[in-house]
Amino acid sequence: MPFVRTTSLVLALAAGLPIASVAAAAAPAADVLCPAMPPPQPAAWVAHIEEVNRGLGIPPDYAARHDLRPEPEARDLVQVPRDVYGRKVEMVAPAAAALKRMFAAAARDGVKLETVSGFRSMAYQTHLVRLKLKRGMTIQQALKINAVPGYSEHQTGCAIDLTTPGVPAADSSFAKSKAFTWLQQHGAEFGFHLSFPPGNPYGYEYEPWHWRYIAGSASVTASHVH
Ligand SMILES: [Zn+2]
Numbered sequence: 335m336p337f338v339r340t341t342s343l344v345l346a347l348a349a350g351l352p353i354a355s356v357a358a359a360a361a362p363a364a365d366v367l368c369p370a371m372p373p374p375q376p377a378a379w380v381a382h383i384e385e386v387n388r389g390l391g392i393p394p395d396y397a398a399r400h401d402l403r404p405e406p407e408a409r410d411l412v413q414v415p416r417d418v419y420g421r422k423v424e425m426v427a428p429a430a431a432a433l434k435r436m437f438a439a440a441a442r443d444g445v446k447l448e449t450v451s452g453f454r455s456m457a458y459q460t461h462l463v464r465l466k467l468k469r470g471m472t473i474q475q476a477l478k479i480n481a482v483p484g485y486s487e488h489q490t491g492c493a494i495d496l497t498t499p500g501v502p503a504a505d506s507s508f509a510k511s512k513a514f515t516w517l518q519q520h521g522a523e524f525g526f527h528l529s530f531p532p533g534n535p536y537g538y539e540y541e542p543w544h545w546r547y548i549a550g551s552a553s554v555t556a557s558h559v560h
């Protein structure tokens with residue numbers, strides 16, 4: 335909304351306010367990384383998501399029926415510990431910082447957490463779904479395993495798939511691990527929450543390995559971690 339911004343800028347200048355404070359006040363909520371609920375996305379982005387999903391044969395009402403909301407795609411990413419195969423893993427900065435604190439706290443409790451997958455672009459997510467279709471899955475089967483492109487928490491850079499030594503990546507046996515018990519007890523202290531519990535409304539299978547960082551939800555702040 336350039337008109338609103340210009341108006342508030344003019345008003346601020348007239349009032350003698352520093353410009354920086356105006357910019358901060360005018361920043362839309364969409365600029366907050368990892369909110370609990372994604373803000374409404376720009377129409378062009380939503381149209382792109384819908385077009386891609388049409389191309390995959392996803393019913394147009396699929397997202398609405400599963401209570402899924404279009405997610406933004408992260409732009410500025412930082413590296414987190416490499417995955418179990420030694421590949422680079424990225425998240426947005428606040429999520430990466432919280433993950434680092436959580437990994438350190440887990441290590442102090444004798445629990446080794448490892449990454450499997452962090453940020454994934456919408457294009458890559460589309461590729462993953464296409465692979466499943468090529469292997470003969472129906473789109474309904476594929477969408478129980480892979481998030482609908484454009485609606486994936488991985489696209490925001492706020493979600494991370496985790497594992498621990500002895501457990502295969504993205505395997506349901508993670509739910510029986512000491513690491514999972516630790517995450518259930520302590521994840522929220524660092525702002526990490528289980529996105530897809532059994533019977534979730536989004537149509538995804540139970541994913542004990544998938545945790546999402548929500549800004550402002552950590553109950554233990556950096557200064558409390560020794
Ligand atoms: Zn995941």
